[in-house]
Amino acid sequence: MVDRPPYVHRRWPNYSAPKLIFWASIFAALILFLIFHSPPPEISSERRTAATWGGLNWEKRVQISARPRSNSPSHSGGAGHLSVLVTGAAGFVGSHVSTALKRRGDGVVGLDNFNSYYDPSLKRSRQKLLEKSGVFVVEGDINDAVLLHTLFDIVAFTHVVHLAAQAGVRYAMKNPGSYVHSNIAGLVSIFEACKSANPQPSIVWASSSSVYGLNSKVPFSEKDQTDKPASLYAATKKAGEEIAHTYNHIYGLSITGLRFFTVYGPWGRPDMAYFFFTKDILKGKPIQIFEGPDHSSVARDFTYIDDIVRGCLGAIDTAEKSTGSGGKKKGVAQLRVFNLGNTSPVPVIKLVSILEKLLKVKAKKNVLPMPRNGDVLFTHANISSAKKELHYKPTTDLQTGLKKFVHWYLEYYSGNSEKRS
Numbered sequence: 040m041v042d043r044p045p046y047v048h049r050r051w052p053n054y055s056a057p058k059l060i061f062w063a064s065i066f067a068a069l070i071l072f073l074i075f076h077s078p079p080p081e082i083s084s085e086r087r088t089a090a091t092w093g094g095l096n097w098e099k100r101v102q103i104s105a106r107p108r109s110n111s112p113s114h115s116g117g118a119g120h121l122s123v124l125v126t127g128a129a130g131f132v133g134s135h136v137s138t139a140l141k142r143r144g145d146g147v148v149g150l151d152n153f154n155s156y157y158d159p160s161l162k163r164s165r166q167k168l169l170e171k172s173g174v175f176v177v178e179g180d181i182n183d184a185v186l187l188h189t190l191f192d193i194v195a196f197t198h199v200v201h202l203a204a205q206a207g208v209r210y211a212m213k214n215p216g217s218y219v220h221s222n223i224a225g226l227v228s229i230f231e232a233c234k235s236a237n238p239q240p241s242i243v244w245a246s247s248s249s250v251y252g253l254n255s256k257v258p259f260s261e262k263d264q265t266d267k268p269a270s271l272y273a274a275t276k277k278a279g280e281e282i283a284h285t286y287n288h289i290y291g292l293s294i295t296g297l298r299f300f301t302v303y304g305p306w307g308r309p310d311m312a313y314f315f316f317t318k319d320i321l322k323g324k325p326i327q328i329f330e331g332p333d334h335s336s337v338a339r340d341f342t343y344i345d346d347i348v349r350g351c352l353g354a355i356d357t358a359e360k361s362t363g364s365g366g367k368k369k370g371v372a373q374l375r376v377f378n379l380g381n382t383s384p385v386p387v388i389k390l391v392s393i394l395e396k397l398l399k400v401k402a403k404k405n406v407l408p409m410p411r412n413g414d415v416l417f418t419h420a421n422i423s424s425a426k427k428e429l430h431y432k433p434t435t436d437l438q439t440g441l442k443k444f445v446h447w448y449l450e451y452y453s454g455n456s457e458k459r460s
């Protein structure tokens with residue numbers, strides 16, 4: 040007789056019912072243990088809220104929000120009122136720009152994904168204010184092409200102010216992917232939607248002072264080389280400027296890039312030094328102050344939000360129309376880039392001493408050499424070009440601007456310590 044291979048005769052072992060129940064309970068207990076003891080997923084800006092757009096009611100809200108006020112005087116060189124899509128509208132600069140546009144009579148629709156890079160409740164508070172002033176903020180992502188096309192189907196936007204971005208210089212070392220997702224893919228997605236829109240809108244978007252990178256010629260001029268970015272954040276903003284050139288060249292999009300210099304003020308970003316220094320000083324927590332080689336001070340051309348808003352409005356009002364239609368270029372279109380700074384750099388140590396006086400609390404300072412984290416030693420804007428073309432004229436010094444910030448901070452967080460944690 041030929042022996043059969045063992046697998047032919049393989050059978051389930053003969054388990055009794057109590058044994059099966061015993062092993063099943065052990066297995067179930069193990070699964071429950073793993074579920075309850077596994078670490079929570081890391082909160083990152085990659086986590087997006089589910090899309091909450093669409094429907095007749097939603098469309099109506101978009102249309103109403105986009106409608107300019109008809110009875111107020113025109114402001115943009117006789118071109119009539121504007122209908123503006125502001126991306127990153129629940130962000131720091133975005134919320135201020137949206138409010139300013141609405142206040143002067145333009146139609147504004149906001150777009151924001153409310154990601155959790157920093158406390159989303161601050162973004163929700165900004166959204167509440169925007170809604171009070173009549174700005175509807177659509178909840179969605181700039182990478183959502185269907186959403187963008189839907190918005191352009193509903194409204195013939197005259198302008199797109201693109202401020203949605205992954206901000207922050209140092210965070211780029213922790214989450215590089217989010218910079219590529221927002222500042223490269225997201226920017227391309229916006230340009231794609233604008234290029235196929237009919238009519239094509241004019242675009243104003245946020246670049247950054249960080250594109251000057253290791254440039255040591257001061258003050259920084261738009262004519263200077265910007266080929267030595269010190270951080271991935273800076274590299275993605277620089278890449279954005281090159282991508283803008285391409286879309287302008289091929290499709291006739293009118294594009295203006297604004298290089299913002301360390302913008303601060305009320306409703307600011309909690310990830311920025313002036314903001315978390317304030318929080319930590321009040322809590323009695325030590326703060327770290329970076330210094331350069333040979334104990335040299337690190338300095339920034341801190342620029343107050345109201346000045347930046349005026350610069351943005353200047354850019355919007357002087358933007359020429361895009362020349363293409365239906366994705367085809369019909370003529371040469373405007374392509375610009377401007378520094379929006381304050382022209383007077385202030386050492387970080389001086390920023391801290393202003394805060395100490397305003398808060399009436401002595402900071403616990405740890406001065407340490409600047410880590411290699413993407414930071415640069417100083418920034419300093421030459422703004423002659425923006426002065427000439429946009430009539431940009433910053434008027435707020437750091438002392439005055441920080442006073443307004445501290446006033447807002449104390450009021451916003453007063454009696455609401457969970458907001459601050």
Ligand SMILES: O=C(O)[C@H]1O[C@H](OP(=O)(O)OP(=O)(O)OC[C@H]2O[C@@H](n3ccc(=O)[nH]c3=O)[C@H](O)[C@@H]2O)[C@H](O)[C@@H](O)[C@H]1O
Nearest residue numbers: 206207208247248249299300301311312327328329337414
């Ligand atoms: O102009 C820009 O384009 C960028 O401006 C902003 O970047 P920065 O100028 O780097 O501002 P910010 O982080 O507030 O650090 C301020 C200073 O504090 C120093 N700094 C910082 C942290 C710390 O713990 N200690 C310290 O000394 C630090 O070395 C620096 O000298 C925006 O965040 C960025 O999104 C982008 O818009």
